[in-house]
Amino acid sequence: METKTFQAESKRLLELMVNAIYSQKEVFLRELISNASDAIDKMYYQALTDDAVTFDPEDYFIKIETDETNRTLTIRDTGIGMTKEELETNLGTIAESGSLAFKNENEIEDGHDIIGQFGVGFYSAFMVAQKVVVETQSYHADEAYRWESEGVEGYTIEPISNRETGTTITIYLKENHEDEAFDEFLEEDRLRSIIKKYSDFIRYPIKLDVTVQHAAEDDEGETVEAVEEKTINNMIPIWKKNKSELTDEDYTNFYHEKRYGFDTPVKHMHINVDGTIRYNAILYIPGQVPFDFYTNEYERGLELYSNGVLIMEKCSDLLPEYFGFVKGMVDSEDLSLNISREILQQDRQLQTIAKNIKTKIKNELKQMLKNEREAYEAMFKQFGTQLKYGVYTDFGQNQADLKDLIMFYSSRDESLITLQEYVERMPEDQPYIYYAAGDSIDKVKKTPQAERVLDHGYELLYLTEQVDEFAIKMLGSFEDKEFRSVAGGDLGLSETEEDSSAEQETKENETLFTAMKEALNGSVTDVRASKRLKSHPVCLTAEGDISIEMEKTLQAMPENQGIQADKALEINADHDVFAKLKDAHDNGENEQVQLYTNVLYNQARLIEGLPLEDPVAFSNNVAKLF
Numbered sequence: 173m174e175t176k177t178f179q180a181e182s183k184r185l186l187e188l189m190v191n192a193i194y195s196q197k198e199v200f201l202r203e204l205i206s207n208a209s210d211a212i213d214k215m216y217y218q219a220l221t222d223d224a225v226t227f228d229p230e231d232y233f234i235k236i237e238t239d240e241t242n243r244t245l246t247i248r249d250t251g252i253g254m255t256k257e258e259l260e261t262n263l264g265t266i267a268e269s270g271s272l273a274f275k276n277e278n279e280i281e282d283g284h285d286i287i288g289q290f291g292v293g294f295y296s297a298f299m300v301a302q303k304v305v306v307e308t309q310s311y312h313a314d315e316a317y318r319w320e321s322e323g324v325e326g327y328t329i330e331p332i333s334n335r336e337t338g339t340t341i342t343i344y345l346k347e348n349h350e351d352e353a354f355d356e357f358l359e360e361d362r363l364r365s366i367i368k369k370y371s372d373f374i375r376y377p378i379k380l381d382v383t384v385q386h387a388a389e390d391d392e393g394e395t396v397e398a399v400e401e402k403t404i405n406n407m408i409p410i411w412k413k414n415k416s417e418l419t420d421e422d423y424t425n426f427y428h429e430k431r432y433g434f435d436t437p438v439k440h441m442h443i444n445v446d447g448t449i450r451y452n453a454i455l456y457i458p459g460q461v462p463f464d465f466y467t468n469e470y471e472r473g474l475e476l477y478s479n480g481v482l483i484m485e486k487c488s489d490l491l492p493e494y495f496g497f498v499k500g501m502v503d504s505e506d507l508s509l510n511i512s513r514e515i516l517q518q519d520r521q522l523q524t525i526a527k528n529i530k531t532k533i534k535n536e537l538k539q540m541l542k543n544e545r546e547a548y549e550a551m552f553k554q555f556g557t558q559l560k561y562g563v564y565t566d567f568g569q570n571q572a573d574l575k576d577l578i579m580f581y582s583s584r585d586e587s588l589i590t591l592q593e594y595v596e597r598m599p600e601d602q603p604y605i606y607y608a609a610g611d612s613i614d615k616v617k618k619t620p621q622a623e624r625v626l627d628h629g630y631e632l633l634y635l636t637e638q639v640d641e642f643a644i645k646m647l648g649s650f651e652d653k654e655f656r657s658v659a660g661g662d663l664g665l666s667e668t669e670e671d672s673s674a675e676q677e678t679k680e681n682e683t684l685f686t687a688m689k690e691a692l693n694g695s696v697t698d699v700r701a702s703k704r705l706k707s708h709p710v711c712l713t714a715e716g717d718i719s720i721e722m723e724k725t726l727q728a729m730p731e732n733q734g735i736q737a738d739k740a741l742e743i744n745a746d747h748d749v750f751a752k753l754k755d756a757h758d759n760g761e762n763e764q765v766q767l768y769t770n771v772l773y774n775q776a777r778l779i780e781g782l783p784l785e786d787p788v789a790f791s792n793n794v795a796k797l798f
């Protein structure tokens with residue numbers, strides 16, 4: 173038996189490997205299975221040029237076995253095996269990849285089946301193993317060998333009696349300790365789930381002995397347990413299949429199998445791109461919003477595969493935040509992986525794919541809006557908020573992508589419409605796109621400010637979600653038509669008799685309005701006779717960029733900076749309340765004017781859903797009116 177020590181660099185590297193490179197220990201199985209698959213691929217390539225080999229798929233597989241008594245896990249393949257020299261070079265030197273060399277020597281252009289390239293994956297076994305034994309028979313050699321290592325100190329190689337071509341790797345699991353139980357890698361369910369997760373699309377069968385229940389022959393309802401060898405992996409990735417061969421049901425099954433969700437997706441997209449960067453993707457628009465979607469816990473992203481091997485479960489870089497609800501996977505042969513296969517070396521490739529995917533999703537949604545209105549609206553009710561956030565965030569740079577996809581409720585029949593639809597049915601003389609913001613359609617349509625615009629026969633957009641007005645403000649205009657809040661300053665409506673009388677009243681009652689403004693002590697920027705009130709006595713309007721609805725949203729944020737809307741108090745000069753105010757003012761009853769003003773102002777705050785600044789004082793003031 174020959175005992176060899178690892179080279180100095182290899183020692184350090186091995187330590188690094190075991191402790192630092194991989195974030196999850198379970199990936200050791202992915203690495204060993206990928207090696208086994210590479211070894212079988214090499215037999216496949218051998219068969220292409222060697223008449224002595226017939227590549228009968230039945231004979232090529234990977235078998236995973238456990239031995240609970242000895243606490244071992246074995247990965248056996250019927251691949252090409254290793255000669256003594258190969259054992260020394262490939263397993264004795266870290267960062268030596270026989271697979272990469274094979275790929276280069278054989279000029280396998282797309283090399284699409286060979287996975288190994290760094291020459292480190294094998295050593296990930298030491299994350300869970302105290303000892304690794306490799307027994308191998310090379311197709312190219314007469315002798316078989318056993319390679320054995322307990323980690324950094326080195327390895328031994330000795331000849332063993334001949335065996336079938338291929339390799340068996342036996343992992344002697346580390347002792348369990350308080351923080352970690354390595355026995356998990358002996359459990360059937362755990363192994364099955366790791367295989368499904370990372371190696372589902374390895375081209376060769378991965379077999380595992382599984383416990384199954386059979387109906388007992390003699391007794392009704394009784395079952396007996398039996399152990400059977402089962403192929404765990406799917407093998408043929410659905411994304412490599414021809415679209416015409418796949419049914420909606422196949423896509424939905426894949427969605428469920430990959431646990432993207434328990435719902436039925438409303439749309440799937442099957443993308444095959446063969447450009448500068450080749451990739452395949454299957455994307456879904458879920459039918460139901462995930463329960464944690466609008467929380468910080470929700471992780472967006474697509475599964476990322478390289479050559480059918482799972483690299484990342486949630487690659488967030490593949491999806492813009494506003495399409496974060498999309499589920500699915502991307503597989504590419506062209507990714508530059510880093511050594512752990514967890515992070516990508518270059519994000520340029522990823523960016524190209526992400527850009528492409530973004531356009532595909534956008535176009536798909538546009539098509540859906542055009543051709544499947546009902547389905548689109550259902551989708552929008554689930555994920556529309558996210559699209560509207562997209563308009564608002566990132567300084568509005570995604571507006572162009574999203575402005576045609578967002579919808580709002582309309583006053584016309586309280587149904588959802590797009591901005592395009594609104595603009596198309598605007599009468600010629602309508603200067604602005606009008607909107608009213610509030611908690612619910614019911615509340616919004618009753619706001620005093622909405623009355624006048626509706627009386628003009630103009631359509632109103634009802635903005636009932638917090639993000640709505642922020643998105644609208646970010647857009648500024650749509651097709652050159654500016655947005656205007658009914659609660660904002662000038663509504664640009666044609667002047668009516670009431671308008672000029674309101675202006676007249678404001679002028680005539682200047683001293684009263686000044687006294688009222690002073691009584692409110694800086695809470696409002698102006699007090700005036702209203703052009704917009706019809707039946708209500710009073711309302712608040714916002715003067716600047718921040719609306720009252722936006723103030724409410726901003727105030728509710730944890731880090732609110734006390735941002736407030738500039739508010740004007742508008743009084744209905746035709747209302748009895750105003751007559752009372754005037755009387756009190758004319759009679760020099762200043763305290764009474766102050767009392768009325770305070771009550772009216774707080775009433776206006778209540779209508780807007782703003783909190784009362786001093787509820788006790790308000791209650792006392794109301795009591796004084798009796």
Ligand SMILES: Nc1ncnc2c1ncn2[C@@H]1O[C@H](COP(=O)(O)OP(=O)(O)OP(=O)(O)O)[C@@H](O)[C@H]1O
Pocket residue numbers: 203206207208211249251252253254262263268269270271272287288289290291292293294295339
């Ligand atoms: N089961 C196996 N059968 C035959 N050769 C193997 C087997 N496992 C490993 N090898 C050889 O050992 C080499 C080193 O394996 P290792 O997993 O460390 O790296 P790799 O697979 O080449 O690259 P990567 O780190 O990207 O996975 C492989 O390139 C291959 O030549």
